[in-house]
Amino acid sequence: xxxxxxxxxxxxxxxxxxxxxxxxxxxxxxxxxxxxxxxxxxxxxxxxxxxxxxxxxxxxxxxxxxxxxxxxxxxxxxxxxxxxxxxxxxxxxxxxxxxxxxxxxxxxxxxxxxxxxxxxxxxxxxxxxxxxxxxxxxxxxxxxxxxxxxxxxxxxxxxxxxxxxxxxxxxxxxxxxxxxxxxxxxxxxxxxxxxxxxxxxxxxxxxxxxxxxxxxxxxxxxxxxxxxxxxxxxxxxxxxxxxxxxxxxxxxxxxxxx
Numbered sequence: 001x002x003x004x005x006x007x008x009x010x011x012x013x014x015x016x017x018x019x020x021x022x023x024x025x026x027x028x029x030x031x032x033x034x035x036x037x038x039x040x041x042x043x044x045x046x047x048x049x050x051x052x053x054x055x056x057x058x059x060x061x062x063x064x065x066x067x068x069x070x071x072x073x074x075x076x077x078x079x080x081x082x083x084x085x086x087x088x089x090x091x092x093x094x095x096x097x098x099x100x101x102x103x104x105x106x107x108x109x110x111x112x113x114x115x116x117x118x119x120x121x122x123x124x125x126x127x128x129x130x131x132x133x134x135x136x137x138x139x140x141x142x143x144x145x146x147x148x149x150x151x152x153x154x155x156x157x158x159x160x161x162x163x164x165x166x167x168x169x170x171x172x173x174x175x176x177x178x179x180x181x182x183x184x185x186x187x188x189x190x191x192x193x194x195x196x197x198x199x200x201x202x203x204x205x206x207x208x209x210x211x212x213x214x215x216x217x218x219x220x221x222x223x224x225x226x227x228x229x230x231x232x233x234x235x236x237x238x239x240x241x242x243x244x245x246x247x248x249x250x251x252x253x254x255x256x257x258x
Contacts, residue, residue: 001059002027006051006073008036010115011090012064018111018123020044022147030054056081060140062109063089063099070098078102086137092164095157096131107132107141110160111149114171127151129160180240212258219251 003024005016008031016026026046031037034050041048049055054077061081065073070089077087087099088107099106108131113121128145130152132138138154145152155163178199182192205214218226227248234241 002055002057003060003062004028004030004055004058005040005046005062005064006030006054006077007064008033008040009064009066010117011111013040013117014113014115014121014123015062015064015090015109015111016040016044016046018148019144020046021123024144024147027058028055051076054080058082058085060086060088060144063087065089067091067094070094074099074102086140088137088141092167093161096133097157100133105134105137107137108157108160109141109145110163112163112167114175123148124150127153129153129155129163131155131157131160180243184237184240212254215251215255217251219248220255222252 003019003026005012005026005028008029012029012031016029019026020043026044029037029041029044029046029048030051030053031048032051034048037048037050040046051073054061058081061077063070063073070091074087081087083103084105085103086105086107087103088109089096089099090109090111092110092112094108096106096108108129110129110131112127112129115121126149128149128151130138130141130145131154132141142152142154178192178195181195185192185194205211218230227244231241231244234244
């Protein structure tokens with residue numbers, strides 16, 4: 001099958017590499033940024049083109065692009081590619097109905113992982129989630145994803161959205177909290193490295209136990225005096241103060257319900 005990857009960001013980069021390592025041939029990398037497309041193409045022995053020169057006769061088009069670009073790119077491809085082609089996206093939050101407006105065979109292949117071009121990943125361990133509008137599409141996507149990963153599941157649009165929201169909390173928000181911690185330490189001439197053993201232990205506990213069962217800190221203890229002291233310390237960082245208040249209140253409320 002002729003597969004075209006549309007996009008040149010982190011997901012496009014890693015999905016292309018994963019397919020290539022699974023001996024799946026990618027015929028083209030198509031992107032607005034031709035330099036980024038070439039960067040990926042060079043690593044997976046593929047051609048590279050701008051959107052305007054995309055192959056109109058490929059079998060599968062994988063739209064690994066930003067969510068807000070999906071509607072416009074799908075509309076752009078309509079009439080320019082074979083009407084029987086399979087068109088899928090990789091978004092965690094967008095319904096496949098965004099593609100059904102233009103194409104008959106649509107779906108989603110969603111890899112649940114945080115991707116950065118500078119870090120290599122074991123693709124076999126990544127959960128891949130499949131959504132499709134037809135049984136025939138489902139079979140193709142299951143076969144394709146199973147070449148990449150040992151962990152492939154079928155879900156619907158709403159389940160995928162729930163997974164994506166949960167992932168934002170445990171990944172993106174957690175990383176942002178570490179960024180704030182780093183800022184606080186650097187402001188007082190301290191290295192972020194001193195937090196790394198704590199981060200490692202926190203993650204290991206979350207992997208082994210239900211996170212709510214191993215929650216620690218002044219909020220879960222309702223140690224009001226300590227929290228007031230922390231908030232006073234953060235008075236020069238009102239944004240950090242607000243985050244501290246909101247998260248502490250959430251911890252207290254959630255543990256009271258428990």
